[in-house]
Amino acid sequence: MSAGESLFAFxxxxxxxxxxxxxxxxxxxxxxxxxxxxxxxxxxxKSTLLRLCNRLEVPSEGVVRHRGEDVAQRDPLTLRRExxxxxxxxxxxAGTVLDNLREAEKACDEERGAELLERVGxxxxxxxxxxxxLSGGEAQRACLARALATNPRVMLMxxxxxxxDAKAAAVLEQLAQQLVADGVPVIWVTHSEDQxxxxxxxxxLLVDGRVDRVGSAQEVLGDG
Amino acid sequence: xxxxxxxxxxxxxxALVLVVIAFAxxxxxxxxxxxxxxxxxxxxxxxxxxxxxxxxxxxxxxxPLVWSWLWVVGIxxxxxxxxxxxxxxxxxxFWIGLVANAVTAVIGFAVAFGLGIFxxxxxxxxxxxxxxxxxxxxxxxxxxxxLVEALSEQRAEVEARLALGQPWTAASRPILRGALxxxxxxxxxxxxxxxxxxxxGAMTGLIxxxxxxxxxxxxQLALMYLILGGVATTAxxxxxxxxxxxxxxxxxxxxxxxxxxxxx
Numbered sequence: 001m002s003a004g005e006s007l008f009a010f011x012x013x014x015x016x017x018x019x020x021x022x023x024x025x026x027x028x029x030x031x032x033x034x035x036x037x038x039x040x041x042x043x044x045x046k047s048t049l050l051r052l053c054n055r056l057e058v059p060s061e062g063v064v065r066h067r068g069e070d071v072a073q074r075d076p077l078t079l080r081r082e083x084x085x086x087x088x089x090x091x092x093x094a095g096t097v098l099d100n101l102r103e104a105e106k107a108c109d110e111e112r113g114a115e116l117l118e119r120v121g122x123x124x125x126x127x128x129x130x131x132x133x134l135s136g137g138e139a140q141r142a143c144l145a146r147a148l149a150t151n152p153r154v155m156l157m158x159x160x161x162x163x164x165d166a167k168a169a170a171v172l173e174q175l176a177q178q179l180v181a182d183g184v185p186v187i188w189v190t191h192s193e194d195q196x197x198x199x200x201x202x203x204x205l206l207v208d209g210r211v212d213r214v215g216s217a218q219e220v221l222g223d224g
Numbered sequence: 225x226x227x228x229x230x231x232x233x234x235x236x237x238x239a240l241v242l243v244v245i246a247f248a249x250x251x252x253x254x255x256x257x258x259x260x261x262x263x264x265x266x267x268x269x270x271x272x273x274x275x276x277x278x279x280x281x282x283x284x285x286x287x288p289l290v291w292s293w294l295w296v297v298g299i300x301x302x303x304x305x306x307x308x309x310x311x312x313x314x315x316x317x318f319w320i321g322l323v324a325n326a327v328t329a330v331i332g333f334a335v336a337f338g339l340g341i342f343x344x345x346x347x348x349x350x351x352x353x354x355x356x357x358x359x360x361x362x363x364x365x366x367x368x369x370x371l372v373e374a375l376s377e378q379r380a381e382v383e384a385r386l387a388l389g390q391p392w393t394a395a396s397r398p399i400l401r402g403a404l405x406x407x408x409x410x411x412x413x414x415x416x417x418x419x420x421x422x423x424x425g426a427m428t429g430l431i432x433x434x435x436x437x438x439x440x441x442x443x444q445l446a447l448m449y450l451i452l453g454g455v456a457t458t459a460x461x462x463x464x465x466x467x468x469x470x471x472x473x474x475x476x477x478x479x480x481x482x483x484x485x486x487x488x
Contacts, residue, residue: 056383056476076474081389091384094398104388143384150389 006065007032007154007185008053013062015048015209022048023209025062032067034201035176035186037217039193045209046189047088050156053187054083066154084152088159090139092131097122097142100131104149116145120175137168144175155179157188161195173199197221240265283346292346296353300325303361307462311368313481320465321364325357327461328454332356335453341446352447355426359411359451360458367407367459368466374399375470376480383477392471400467407459415452424448 006029015023023045030036038046051057052064055076064071071079093100101108101116108116114124120141126134134142140160147155157176161169176186176199188199196203200217213220231239243265250257282291300322307321314320332352335341342348375382378399385395418424427444431437470478 054387055474056386058474058476076476077389077391080387085387087380087384087387089380091380093381093385103385103390146388 005032005068006030007036007067008187009065009068010049010052011063011065013052013059013064015045015052015057015059017060021060021209023052023059023206026209026211028204028211028214030187030204031185031202033180033185035180035188035199036202036204037196037200038187038189038204038206039191039196040206040212041191044206046191046206047158048209049204049206050085050158050187050189053154053156054080054085056080056085081150082152083154083156084147084150085156085158086140086144086147086160089163090134090136090143092134092139092142095131096127097129097131097134097145098127100142100146101127101149104146108149112149116148117142119148119178120145121171135168137164137171140164140168140172141175144172152184155184155186157186159189159191161190193221279346279350282350285345287346289344289346289349292349295350296329299350299353299357300329303357303364306361307364307368310365311372311466313372314368314466315469315478317368317462317466317469320462320469321361321368323465324364324458324461325360328360328458329353329357331457332450332454336446336450351426352450355447356450356454360454363407363411363455363459364462366410367403367463370403370406371399371463371466371470372480374403375467375477379477379480386475386477392467392475392477395475395477396467396471400463404459404463407463408456411452411455415448418444418448 008030010026010028013023013026014021026045026049038049040046048057052059053066053071055071055074058072066074066079066083093103097117098108098110098113101113105112110124110127113127117124117126122138122141122145126138126142131139131142140163144160155176160176161172164172173195176188179186180201188195190196190199197217200221202215203217203220204214205212205220243261247258247261249255250261278295281287282295303325304318304321307324308318311317336352336356337344337348342352375396382395382399386392414424424444424447426447427440430440430443435443470480472478
Protein backbone atom coordinates (compact mmCIF):
# COMPACT_ATOMS: atom_id res chain seq x y z
CA MET A 1 0.00 0.00 0.00
CA SER A 2 1.46 3.40 -0.91
CA ALA A 3 1.39 6.33 1.52
CA GLY A 4 -1.02 8.08 -0.81
CA GLU A 5 -3.66 5.37 -0.45
CA SER A 6 -3.49 4.93 3.31
CA LEU A 7 -5.71 6.63 5.86
CA PHE A 8 -2.65 7.52 7.92
CA ALA A 9 0.97 6.90 7.05
CA PHE A 10 3.75 7.29 9.63
CA UNK A 11 7.12 7.85 8.03
CA UNK A 12 10.18 7.55 10.32
CA UNK A 13 8.15 9.05 13.16
CA UNK A 14 9.71 9.57 16.57
CA UNK A 15 7.99 11.32 19.48
CA UNK A 16 9.63 12.70 22.60
CA UNK A 17 13.18 13.77 23.42
CA UNK A 18 15.99 11.33 22.39
CA UNK A 19 16.46 10.14 25.99
CA UNK A 20 12.74 9.42 26.49
CA UNK A 21 11.20 8.46 23.16
CA UNK A 22 7.55 7.38 23.22
CA UNK A 23 7.70 6.30 19.57
CA UNK A 24 10.95 5.26 17.86
CA UNK A 25 11.54 5.78 14.15
CA UNK A 26 8.14 4.27 13.40
CA UNK A 27 7.02 3.38 9.88
CA UNK A 28 3.43 2.18 9.45
CA UNK A 29 0.37 2.63 7.29
CA UNK A 30 -3.25 2.31 8.35
CA UNK A 31 -5.80 1.26 5.69
CA UNK A 32 -8.43 3.73 4.52
CA UNK A 33 -11.51 1.81 5.63
CA UNK A 34 -12.68 -0.68 8.20
CA UNK A 35 -11.76 -0.83 11.84
CA UNK A 36 -8.06 -0.73 12.63
CA UNK A 37 -7.02 -1.70 16.13
CA UNK A 38 -3.80 -0.30 17.56
CA UNK A 39 -2.79 -2.71 20.31
CA UNK A 40 0.06 -3.30 22.68
CA UNK A 41 0.92 -3.23 26.36
CA UNK A 42 0.56 -0.16 28.56
CA UNK A 43 3.22 2.45 27.73
CA UNK A 44 3.85 1.05 24.24
CA UNK A 45 2.90 4.35 22.55
CA LYS A 46 -0.63 3.48 21.36
CA SER A 47 -2.27 6.70 22.58
CA THR A 48 0.67 8.77 21.34
CA LEU A 49 0.25 7.29 17.86
CA LEU A 50 -3.49 8.03 17.93
CA ARG A 51 -2.91 11.62 19.09
CA LEU A 52 -0.54 12.17 16.14
CA CYS A 53 -3.51 11.57 13.82
CA ASN A 54 -5.44 14.66 14.99
CA ARG A 55 -2.34 16.66 15.89
CA LEU A 56 -2.89 16.73 19.64
CA GLU A 57 0.70 15.46 19.48
CA VAL A 58 3.37 16.30 16.91
CA PRO A 59 6.35 14.17 15.90
CA SER A 60 9.83 15.18 17.04
CA GLU A 61 11.06 13.62 13.80
CA GLY A 62 9.37 12.21 10.72
CA VAL A 63 6.12 12.88 8.91
CA VAL A 64 2.50 11.85 9.51
CA ARG A 65 0.32 11.81 6.41
CA HIS A 66 -3.48 11.71 6.26
CA ARG A 67 -4.71 10.42 2.89
CA GLY A 68 -1.37 11.44 1.44
CA GLU A 69 -1.26 14.93 2.91
CA ASP A 70 1.28 15.96 5.58
CA VAL A 71 -0.85 16.74 8.66
CA ALA A 72 1.67 19.42 9.68
CA GLN A 73 0.56 21.37 6.60
CA ARG A 74 -3.15 21.11 7.50
CA ASP A 75 -5.05 23.67 9.57
CA PRO A 76 -5.23 21.81 12.93
CA LEU A 77 -8.77 23.00 13.69
CA THR A 78 -10.16 21.76 10.37
CA LEU A 79 -8.20 18.52 10.67
CA ARG A 80 -9.62 17.84 14.16
CA ARG A 81 -13.18 18.30 12.92
CA GLU A 82 -12.50 15.77 10.16
CA UNK A 83 -10.61 13.38 12.42
CA UNK A 84 -12.73 13.19 15.58
CA UNK A 85 -11.69 11.57 18.84
CA UNK A 86 -13.30 9.77 21.76
CA UNK A 87 -11.10 9.51 24.83
CA UNK A 88 -10.40 6.80 27.36
CA UNK A 89 -12.60 8.33 30.05
CA UNK A 90 -15.77 10.12 29.02
CA UNK A 91 -15.18 13.85 29.40
CA UNK A 92 -18.46 15.71 29.59
CA UNK A 93 -18.63 19.49 29.89
CA ALA A 94 -20.80 21.42 32.32
CA GLY A 95 -24.47 21.67 31.33
CA THR A 96 -26.95 19.41 29.58
CA VAL A 97 -26.26 16.86 26.88
CA LEU A 98 -27.56 19.39 24.32
CA ASP A 99 -25.11 21.99 25.70
CA ASN A 100 -22.37 19.43 25.15
CA LEU A 101 -23.41 18.86 21.55
CA ARG A 102 -23.40 22.61 20.99
CA GLU A 103 -19.74 22.73 22.03
CA ALA A 104 -19.07 20.80 18.81
CA GLU A 105 -21.78 22.36 16.64
CA LYS A 106 -22.97 25.79 17.79
CA ALA A 107 -26.17 25.67 15.74
CA CYS A 108 -27.22 22.24 17.01
CA ASP A 109 -30.98 22.37 17.65
CA GLU A 110 -33.13 19.73 19.35
CA GLU A 111 -33.88 17.95 16.08
CA ARG A 112 -30.23 17.65 15.14
CA GLY A 113 -29.39 16.73 18.75
CA ALA A 114 -31.99 13.94 18.71
CA GLU A 115 -30.57 12.67 15.43
CA LEU A 116 -27.05 12.54 16.89
CA LEU A 117 -28.26 10.77 20.04
CA GLU A 118 -30.15 8.27 17.92
CA ARG A 119 -26.89 7.36 16.16
CA VAL A 120 -25.42 6.37 19.54
CA GLY A 121 -28.57 4.63 20.75
CA UNK A 122 -29.70 7.25 23.27
CA UNK A 123 -33.28 8.60 23.36
CA UNK A 124 -33.99 12.26 22.59
CA UNK A 125 -35.10 12.77 26.21
CA UNK A 126 -31.39 12.70 27.11
CA UNK A 127 -30.89 16.11 25.49
CA UNK A 128 -32.12 17.83 28.66
CA UNK A 129 -30.25 15.57 31.05
CA UNK A 130 -27.41 17.05 33.11
CA UNK A 131 -24.29 15.58 31.49
CA UNK A 132 -22.61 15.24 34.89
CA UNK A 133 -25.30 12.80 36.03
CA LEU A 134 -24.99 10.27 33.19
CA SER A 135 -23.65 6.79 33.88
CA GLY A 136 -20.21 5.92 32.47
CA GLY A 137 -21.67 4.16 29.44
CA GLU A 138 -24.23 6.90 28.77
CA ALA A 139 -21.56 9.58 29.12
CA GLN A 140 -19.24 7.81 26.69
CA ARG A 141 -22.09 7.51 24.17
CA ALA A 142 -22.89 11.21 24.64
CA CYS A 143 -19.20 11.95 23.98
CA LEU A 144 -19.38 9.87 20.80
CA ALA A 145 -22.49 11.79 19.72
CA ARG A 146 -20.61 15.04 20.43
CA ALA A 147 -17.68 13.85 18.33
CA LEU A 148 -20.09 12.93 15.51
CA ALA A 149 -21.55 16.44 15.57
CA THR A 150 -18.55 17.68 13.56
CA ASN A 151 -19.45 15.22 10.73
CA PRO A 152 -16.05 13.54 10.93
CA ARG A 153 -14.57 11.44 8.15
CA VAL A 154 -12.46 9.39 10.59
CA MET A 155 -13.10 8.39 14.23
CA LEU A 156 -10.23 7.87 16.69
CA MET A 157 -11.21 5.90 19.81
CA UNK A 158 -8.62 5.77 22.60
CA UNK A 159 -9.47 2.76 24.82
CA UNK A 160 -13.05 4.02 24.98
CA UNK A 161 -14.36 1.04 26.93
CA UNK A 162 -11.66 0.80 29.60
CA UNK A 163 -13.80 2.67 32.14
CA UNK A 164 -17.05 0.87 31.24
CA ASP A 165 -18.73 -2.35 32.37
CA ALA A 166 -19.04 -5.26 29.92
CA LYS A 167 -22.56 -4.38 28.79
CA ALA A 168 -21.75 -0.72 28.09
CA ALA A 169 -18.50 -1.78 26.37
CA ALA A 170 -20.42 -4.12 24.05
CA VAL A 171 -22.77 -1.27 23.07
CA LEU A 172 -19.83 0.96 22.23
CA GLU A 173 -18.17 -1.77 20.17
CA GLN A 174 -21.40 -2.14 18.18
CA LEU A 175 -21.54 1.61 17.63
CA ALA A 176 -17.96 1.60 16.30
CA GLN A 177 -18.84 -1.20 13.89
CA GLN A 178 -21.91 0.75 12.78
CA LEU A 179 -19.72 3.78 12.07
CA VAL A 180 -17.51 1.61 9.86
CA ALA A 181 -20.63 0.32 8.07
CA ASP A 182 -21.64 3.97 7.54
CA GLY A 183 -18.29 4.59 5.80
CA VAL A 184 -16.39 6.22 8.66
CA PRO A 185 -13.10 4.39 9.26
CA VAL A 186 -12.36 3.82 12.97
CA ILE A 187 -8.96 3.55 14.65
CA TRP A 188 -9.47 1.87 18.02
CA VAL A 189 -6.78 1.65 20.69
CA THR A 190 -6.89 -1.25 23.14
CA HIS A 191 -4.62 -3.57 25.06
CA SER A 192 -7.28 -6.30 25.19
CA GLU A 193 -6.56 -9.19 22.84
CA ASP A 194 -10.18 -10.36 23.07
CA GLN A 195 -11.37 -6.95 21.93
CA UNK A 196 -8.86 -6.96 19.08
CA UNK A 197 -10.22 -10.31 17.88
CA UNK A 198 -13.82 -9.10 18.12
CA UNK A 199 -13.30 -5.80 16.34
CA UNK A 200 -10.25 -5.63 14.14
CA UNK A 201 -10.16 -5.67 10.38
CA UNK A 202 -6.52 -4.69 10.67
CA UNK A 203 -4.17 -4.79 13.67
CA UNK A 204 -1.07 -2.71 14.39
CA LEU A 205 0.78 -4.01 17.44
CA LEU A 206 3.22 -1.71 19.20
CA VAL A 207 5.86 -2.70 21.75
CA ASP A 208 8.13 -0.11 23.42
CA GLY A 209 7.21 2.53 20.87
CA ARG A 210 8.07 0.34 17.87
CA VAL A 211 5.95 -1.63 15.43
CA ASP A 212 5.89 -5.26 16.53
CA ARG A 213 3.46 -6.72 13.99
CA VAL A 214 0.96 -5.37 11.48
CA GLY A 215 -1.63 -7.07 9.30
CA SER A 216 -5.09 -8.62 9.41
CA ALA A 217 -6.36 -9.74 12.82
CA GLN A 218 -5.78 -13.39 11.87
CA GLU A 219 -2.26 -12.72 10.56
CA VAL A 220 -1.24 -10.81 13.65
CA LEU A 221 -3.10 -12.71 16.38
CA GLY A 222 -3.38 -16.18 14.84
CA ASP A 223 -6.39 -18.38 15.52
CA GLY A 224 -6.06 -17.86 19.29
CA UNK B 225 3.38 59.34 74.68
CA UNK B 226 1.26 62.06 73.06
CA UNK B 227 1.77 61.18 69.40
CA UNK B 228 0.52 57.70 68.49
CA UNK B 229 2.76 57.60 65.41
CA UNK B 230 5.91 58.02 67.49
CA UNK B 231 6.21 54.69 69.29
CA UNK B 232 10.04 54.64 69.30
CA UNK B 233 12.25 51.58 69.65
CA UNK B 234 10.95 50.89 73.18
CA UNK B 235 7.40 50.64 71.82
CA UNK B 236 8.63 48.39 69.02
CA UNK B 237 10.38 46.14 71.54
CA UNK B 238 7.18 45.96 73.60
CA ALA B 239 5.26 44.82 70.52
CA LEU B 240 7.67 41.89 70.29
CA VAL B 241 5.88 40.39 73.30
CA LEU B 242 3.33 39.03 70.83
CA VAL B 243 6.08 37.43 68.80
CA VAL B 244 7.33 35.79 72.00
CA ILE B 245 3.82 34.35 72.45
CA ALA B 246 3.89 32.99 68.89
CA PHE B 247 7.36 31.54 69.62
CA ALA B 248 6.05 29.88 72.80
CA UNK B 249 3.05 28.38 70.94
CA UNK B 250 5.36 26.97 68.28
CA UNK B 251 7.62 25.44 70.96
CA UNK B 252 4.76 24.05 73.04
CA UNK B 253 2.92 22.50 70.08
CA UNK B 254 6.19 21.38 68.42
CA UNK B 255 5.36 23.28 65.22
CA UNK B 256 9.10 23.75 64.49
CA UNK B 257 8.43 27.28 63.30
CA UNK B 258 10.73 28.98 65.84
CA UNK B 259 13.61 29.48 63.42
CA UNK B 260 11.28 30.79 60.68
CA UNK B 261 9.68 33.15 63.19
CA UNK B 262 13.01 34.61 64.30
CA UNK B 263 14.25 34.92 60.71
CA UNK B 264 11.00 36.52 59.50
CA UNK B 265 10.91 39.04 62.35
CA UNK B 266 14.59 39.88 61.96
CA UNK B 267 14.39 40.11 58.17
CA UNK B 268 11.23 42.21 58.25
CA UNK B 269 12.82 44.55 60.79
CA UNK B 270 15.99 45.08 58.77
CA UNK B 271 14.15 45.43 55.43
CA UNK B 272 11.67 47.97 56.77
CA UNK B 273 14.34 49.98 58.58
CA UNK B 274 16.31 50.19 55.33
CA UNK B 275 13.14 51.13 53.41
CA UNK B 276 12.28 53.70 56.10
CA UNK B 277 15.74 55.26 55.85
CA UNK B 278 15.57 55.31 52.04
CA UNK B 279 12.06 56.73 52.08
CA UNK B 280 13.20 59.49 54.43
CA UNK B 281 15.66 60.54 51.74
CA UNK B 282 13.27 60.06 48.83
CA UNK B 283 10.37 62.03 50.31
CA UNK B 284 12.57 64.88 51.43
CA UNK B 285 11.22 67.95 49.61
CA UNK B 286 14.79 68.74 48.46
CA UNK B 287 15.21 65.33 46.76
CA PRO B 288 14.42 65.37 43.01
CA LEU B 289 11.13 63.59 42.19
CA VAL B 290 12.94 61.37 39.69
CA TRP B 291 14.15 59.19 42.60
CA SER B 292 10.54 58.50 43.58
CA TRP B 293 9.75 57.48 40.00
CA LEU B 294 12.79 55.21 39.94
CA TRP B 295 11.56 53.61 43.16
CA VAL B 296 8.19 52.98 41.48
CA VAL B 297 9.96 51.33 38.52
CA GLY B 298 11.86 49.17 40.99
CA ILE B 299 8.57 48.06 42.60
CA UNK B 300 7.12 47.10 39.21
CA UNK B 301 10.24 45.11 38.21
CA UNK B 302 10.50 43.36 41.59
CA UNK B 303 6.80 42.46 41.45
CA UNK B 304 7.26 40.90 37.99
CA UNK B 305 10.24 38.88 39.24
CA UNK B 306 8.17 37.63 42.20
CA UNK B 307 5.29 36.57 39.93
CA UNK B 308 7.76 34.68 37.70
CA UNK B 309 9.30 32.91 40.70
CA UNK B 310 5.91 31.71 41.96
CA UNK B 311 4.64 30.21 38.69
CA UNK B 312 7.77 29.01 36.83
CA UNK B 313 5.76 26.69 34.54
CA UNK B 314 4.53 29.65 32.49
CA UNK B 315 7.10 30.57 29.83
CA UNK B 316 7.98 34.27 29.71
CA UNK B 317 6.00 35.09 32.85
CA PHE B 318 8.48 37.76 33.95
CA TRP B 319 7.69 39.84 30.88
CA ILE B 320 3.96 39.16 31.16
CA GLY B 321 4.08 40.23 34.83
CA LEU B 322 6.12 43.29 33.93
CA VAL B 323 3.60 44.39 31.29
CA ALA B 324 0.64 43.63 33.60
CA ASN B 325 2.08 45.59 36.53
CA ALA B 326 3.22 48.42 34.27
CA VAL B 327 -0.25 48.71 32.69
CA THR B 328 -1.78 48.77 36.18
CA ALA B 329 0.70 51.40 37.36
CA VAL B 330 0.06 53.61 34.34
CA ILE B 331 -3.74 53.38 34.64
CA GLY B 332 -3.67 53.66 38.44
CA PHE B 333 -1.36 56.67 38.37
CA ALA B 334 -3.36 58.33 35.59
CA VAL B 335 -6.41 58.14 37.83
CA ALA B 336 -4.73 58.83 41.18
CA PHE B 337 -2.52 61.69 40.03
CA GLY B 338 -3.95 62.67 36.65
CA LEU B 339 -7.39 63.31 38.14
CA GLY B 340 -5.82 65.07 41.12
CA ILE B 341 -6.90 62.61 43.82
CA PHE B 342 -3.40 62.77 45.26
CA UNK B 343 -0.70 65.40 44.69
CA UNK B 344 2.40 64.21 42.79
CA UNK B 345 5.20 64.06 45.34
CA UNK B 346 7.44 61.50 46.97
CA UNK B 347 5.16 61.06 49.97
CA UNK B 348 2.33 59.91 47.72
CA UNK B 349 4.02 58.30 44.68
CA UNK B 350 5.90 55.56 46.48
CA UNK B 351 3.23 54.52 49.03
CA UNK B 352 0.45 54.52 46.40
CA UNK B 353 2.62 52.45 44.03
CA UNK B 354 3.51 50.06 46.85
CA UNK B 355 -0.12 49.44 47.76
CA UNK B 356 -1.33 49.29 44.17
CA UNK B 357 1.39 47.00 42.82
CA UNK B 358 1.70 44.95 46.01
CA UNK B 359 -1.94 43.92 45.88
CA UNK B 360 -1.95 43.54 42.10
CA UNK B 361 1.13 41.31 42.29
CA UNK B 362 -0.75 38.94 44.60
CA UNK B 363 -3.59 38.65 42.10
CA UNK B 364 -1.10 37.97 39.27
CA UNK B 365 0.51 35.20 41.32
CA UNK B 366 -2.86 33.63 42.16
CA UNK B 367 -4.12 33.75 38.59
CA UNK B 368 -0.90 32.33 37.11
CA UNK B 369 -0.68 29.53 39.70
CA UNK B 370 -4.36 28.68 39.32
CA LEU B 371 -4.14 28.62 35.52
CA VAL B 372 -1.26 26.15 35.55
CA GLU B 373 -2.96 23.98 38.20
CA ALA B 374 -6.34 23.97 36.47
CA LEU B 375 -4.95 23.35 32.97
CA SER B 376 -2.92 20.47 34.37
CA GLU B 377 -5.76 18.97 36.41
CA GLN B 378 -8.32 19.46 33.65
CA ARG B 379 -6.08 18.57 30.74
CA ALA B 380 -8.56 15.91 29.62
CA GLU B 381 -11.39 18.46 29.32
CA VAL B 382 -9.21 20.98 27.49
CA GLU B 383 -8.01 18.34 25.04
CA ALA B 384 -11.58 17.09 24.54
CA ARG B 385 -12.48 20.64 23.49
CA LEU B 386 -9.41 20.95 21.24
CA ALA B 387 -10.31 17.59 19.66
CA LEU B 388 -13.67 19.09 18.66
CA GLY B 389 -11.78 21.67 16.62
CA GLN B 390 -12.12 24.47 19.16
CA PRO B 391 -9.29 27.02 19.08
CA TRP B 392 -7.19 27.34 22.25
CA THR B 393 -9.02 30.56 23.14
CA ALA B 394 -12.35 28.70 23.39
CA ALA B 395 -10.87 25.52 24.87
CA SER B 396 -9.25 27.45 27.73
CA ARG B 397 -12.11 29.89 28.36
CA PRO B 398 -13.86 28.07 31.24
CA ILE B 399 -10.52 27.64 33.02
CA LEU B 400 -9.50 31.24 32.38
CA ARG B 401 -12.77 32.44 33.88
CA GLY B 402 -12.35 30.21 36.93
CA ALA B 403 -8.78 31.38 37.51
CA LEU B 404 -9.78 35.04 37.23
CA UNK B 405 -12.68 34.55 39.66
CA UNK B 406 -10.29 32.92 42.14
CA UNK B 407 -7.83 35.81 41.80
CA UNK B 408 -10.40 38.60 42.09
CA UNK B 409 -12.64 37.19 44.82
CA UNK B 410 -10.39 37.98 47.82
CA UNK B 411 -10.11 41.66 46.87
CA UNK B 412 -13.86 41.91 46.27
CA UNK B 413 -14.52 40.24 49.63
CA UNK B 414 -12.03 42.59 51.29
CA UNK B 415 -13.84 45.57 49.80
CA UNK B 416 -17.19 44.21 51.01
CA UNK B 417 -15.86 43.71 54.54
CA UNK B 418 -14.29 47.17 54.75
CA UNK B 419 -14.82 48.70 58.16
CA UNK B 420 -16.92 45.78 59.39
CA UNK B 421 -14.37 43.01 59.67
CA UNK B 422 -11.12 44.87 59.36
CA UNK B 423 -9.80 48.40 59.34
CA UNK B 424 -7.37 48.64 56.46
CA GLY B 425 -3.76 49.62 56.91
CA ALA B 426 -3.59 53.05 55.32
CA MET B 427 -6.58 54.32 57.27
CA THR B 428 -5.36 52.84 60.53
CA GLY B 429 -1.93 54.36 59.97
CA LEU B 430 -3.36 57.79 59.23
CA ILE B 431 -5.62 57.71 62.28
CA UNK B 432 -2.71 56.58 64.46
CA UNK B 433 -0.71 59.48 62.99
CA UNK B 434 -3.42 61.90 64.15
CA UNK B 435 -5.29 62.52 60.89
CA UNK B 436 -9.02 63.22 61.15
CA UNK B 437 -10.82 59.81 60.82
CA UNK B 438 -13.13 61.06 58.04
CA UNK B 439 -10.14 62.27 56.01
CA UNK B 440 -8.43 58.93 56.69
CA UNK B 441 -11.54 57.08 55.47
CA UNK B 442 -11.66 59.09 52.24
CA UNK B 443 -7.99 58.35 51.52
CA GLN B 444 -8.54 54.69 52.28
CA LEU B 445 -11.60 54.45 50.04
CA ALA B 446 -9.78 56.08 47.15
CA LEU B 447 -6.94 53.62 47.62
CA MET B 448 -9.29 50.64 47.83
CA TYR B 449 -10.94 51.59 44.57
CA LEU B 450 -7.55 52.00 42.91
CA ILE B 451 -6.44 48.64 44.27
CA LEU B 452 -9.64 46.92 43.14
CA GLY B 453 -9.16 48.24 39.59
CA GLY B 454 -5.45 47.44 39.72
CA VAL B 455 -6.03 43.88 40.89
CA ALA B 456 -8.56 43.28 38.09
CA THR B 457 -6.28 44.82 35.45
CA THR B 458 -3.16 42.93 36.51
CA ALA B 459 -4.99 39.61 36.87
CA UNK B 460 -6.64 39.97 33.45
CA UNK B 461 -3.45 40.97 31.62
CA UNK B 462 -1.46 38.23 33.37
CA UNK B 463 -4.12 35.58 32.70
CA UNK B 464 -4.48 36.46 29.02
CA UNK B 465 -0.70 36.62 28.53
CA UNK B 466 -0.05 33.41 30.46
CA UNK B 467 -2.75 31.29 28.83
CA UNK B 468 -1.43 32.32 25.41
CA UNK B 469 1.99 30.97 26.37
CA UNK B 470 0.55 27.67 27.62
CA UNK B 471 -0.75 26.73 24.16
CA UNK B 472 1.24 26.25 20.98
CA UNK B 473 0.44 28.10 17.77
CA UNK B 474 -1.14 24.87 16.43
CA UNK B 475 -3.59 24.74 19.33
CA UNK B 476 -1.97 22.17 21.60
CA UNK B 477 -1.65 22.44 25.36
CA UNK B 478 2.03 22.42 26.39
CA UNK B 479 3.41 19.89 28.88
CA UNK B 480 2.70 21.04 32.42
CA UNK B 481 3.84 19.87 35.86
CA UNK B 482 1.60 17.26 37.53
CA UNK B 483 0.01 16.43 34.19
CA UNK B 484 -1.63 13.00 34.28
CA UNK B 485 -1.88 12.49 30.53
CA UNK B 486 -2.17 8.86 29.51
CA UNK B 487 0.70 7.65 27.38
CA UNK B 488 -0.44 4.07 26.86
